[in-house]
Amino acid sequence: MDNLFSQATPLLLFLLPGFLSAWIFYGLTAHPKPSQFERTIEALVFTFVVKGITGAIKTGLVAAGSFIAVGVWNDESQTAWSILAASALGVVVAAAVNKDTFHSWLRRRGFTSRTSHPSEWFCVLDSNPAYVILQLQDGRRLTGWPKEWPVNPSAGQFYMQQPAWIDENGYVVDLANLDGIIIHATDVRWVEVFPKENAEHDISTQGV
Structure with a gap:
């Protein structure tokens, strides 16, 4: 030894x-x-x-x-x-x-189509900062600003600031008293990403 x-x-x-x-x-x-x-x-x-x-x-x-x-x-x-x-x-x-x-x-020179980010999931959220809608496994929809997000969709959590629930009629229910909500990545079925310049307008016009 x-x-x-x-x-x-x-x-x-x-x-x-x-x-x-x-x-x-x-x-x-x-x-x-x-x-x-x-x-x-x-x-x-x-x-x-x-x-x-x-x-x-x-x-x-x-x-x-x-x-x-x-x-x-x-x-x-x-x-x-x-x-x-x-x-x-x-x-x-x-x-x-x-x-x-x-x-x-x-x-830019045509050698690859890949990025240096660890996953497509991380690449989209990192390179396109914008408001998102999380479609949860139980059918609920949560919108907000993803301040933190997991590296891959199978582990970790989202930290959603300015959170608001979207009901079945498309109306937004603001959670003004909260700084944010933590959502497990495994509870998310898919993520809808707004264009950054249209995100605030699209959300505000759906308010009650």
Whole structure:
């Protein structure tokens, strides 16, 4: 056991920057964490990118050292720069995924029709902020502003602000005393999404 631990420790230390980047990425995005094997592969990819960034930083600092002394490059400074590079990489990749930067660039050039979001459900609600109507399993309809929504339709909850029930005649019954209602995603059969510019008008004209 001690021999196995001693052999695994160098590998874990090598992959540590990649695990840090992956941890930040999954902490800042809605993507579910993959299996342990896939996370290890992702950490390996992130680690190689971090190593490249750290190498470029070292080259730049060594070149700058020809003109002005900025310190000594040693194991401690390399570790510190690796941590900074890994953190920055995780934040940048997470921001690019959340804003659909990579996939939108590829879609404009015809390489893909996919988005960077974890599901079509999440993509629609994230990219089209608007009032919605939740058709519930028991036949009731609830309208409002989805401040929070689940990553996938099989788990999680909606948090509906400015909630109002829509009765069988299409009239809106406002729940003015509530800040919002939490609805389980499994209680929702489908979601109707209003065009953003028409949502407030369409709802207000149905009031009693």
